[in-house]
Amino acid sequence: MPRYHRLGQLPAKKHVQFRKPDGSLYSEQLFSTHGFSDMMSTMYHINLPTEVAGWEDMGAVAPTYLKDEALRHRHFKTSRMKPCGDAITGRIPLMGNNDVVWNQGLVAEQMVDFFKNAQADEILFIHDGSGTLESMYGDVPFKPGDYIVVPRGTIWRLRFDSLPVRMLTIESYGPVTIPKNYRNQYGQLLEEAPYCERDVHPPVELKTYDEAGDFFVVVKARGRHTKYHYKFHPFDIVGWDGYVYPWTFNINDFQPIVGKLHLPPPIHQTFTGWNFVVCSFCPRVLDFHPEAIAIPYNHSNVDSDEVLYYCNDKFGSRKGIEEGSITMHPLGIPHGPQPGAVERSIGHTKTEELAVMLDTFHPLWMTQEAVSIEDPEYWKSWQTR
Ligand SMILES: [Fe+2]
Secondary structure (H helix, E strand, C coil): CCCCEEEECCCCCCCCCCECCCCCECEEEEEECCCCCCCEEEEEECCCCCCCCEEEEEEECCCCEECCCCCCCEEEEHHHCCCCCCCCCCCEEEEECCCEEEEEEEECCCCCCEEEECCCEEEEEECCCCEEEEECCEEEEECCCEEEEECCCCEEEEEECCCCEEEEEEEECCCCECCHHHECCCCCECCCCCCCHHHCECCCECCCCCCEEEEEEEEEECCEEEEEEEEECCCCEEEEEECCCCEEEEHHHCCCCCCCCCCCHHHHEEEEECCEEEEEECCEECCCCCCCCCCCCCECCCCCEEEEEECCCCCCCCCCCCCCEEEEECCCCCECCCCCHHHHHCCCCEECCCEEEEEECCCCEEEHHHHCCECCCHHHHHCCC
16 A cells, blocks of 8 residues: 555664563564565564474465366356355455456355465455454454455454355455556545545554464465464564555445446546456446436457456346356457346436456456356347347
8 A cells, every 4th residue: 555654663763773671672574565666564573573383385275277168258156155164265266367366255264373375465355244354564444345455475364243254355466556547646646536545444453462372374375375383473563664554445435436428447446456457336326418328338348358246236237147246258259238228227317336346458267166156148148039
């Protein structure tokens, strides 16, 4: 997040002696991204962050993609998923490529071990749960509709108020950022951006645990999980400052941009990554030209795959979708409103749709888990004869 934040105690300067009440030194750690030339945070540990009691290989977790499938429009029903696992073990990769992975979960259990994704930034979209993301940077409360952006390398654990919870996890191999055109040269969000700094919620409280014991952090890197064993609590930080930390943004705080005639998807942009964008489709007034057609025209996203996750069943241009549906409209063939939808939309002045969209510039490959919840008839939903 390109905004300076600090919590806890800090010495006046970096890289100087910073001592505990007993006179010994705290352990300084610089947490940098993209070498030493991008966003970074500096933190002070009670223990040595490098001291490990042991580790255990938990095996490969890289998704297995189906690469020999015919090109077609897809519809996946997450209502067919069974509650399983925790926020990590219950995340099921449905599709992905070399830039991004789409994981879906109906989370059934609380996390016990801590987690660190060292190979990807994550956007956790909480469809219907609430709780707290506990992290080395402090606690971040979350509620339904929150995107939780977790920078790679963050040690965290989710505590849900109740379960099960529907959760989407987008793993991004490049950094997740706020679109450049929303910011001025200093990084501040512009007046015309669809959200502002007040909608961005960094950690509110740093909890420092000076505890000995057996603590386990599952580290995701190189396409596998390795369980690291520490003899001290991993949240042993007494203070930190910088630009790297987890934060939330609620989809309902997105201020939709509306127009006299239909505006294209970039107006819904919320986050950017390498070769993809994430957009939010939110309740809004519809196009107000007296002869406006208020839903999208047919379009050929000829070089872009488009994935939509429907948070309700009120998406004007789609039929046959339900809350929790995912559609995937691949590059190379056009898509648009299903027959009858255009006529039905005329005269409507507002929409209650709520959806998260991922647009990628490289093809997405499906997994067998996606196929197992697929509605194979979806491609026929445009047929008129
Ligand atoms: Fe589209």
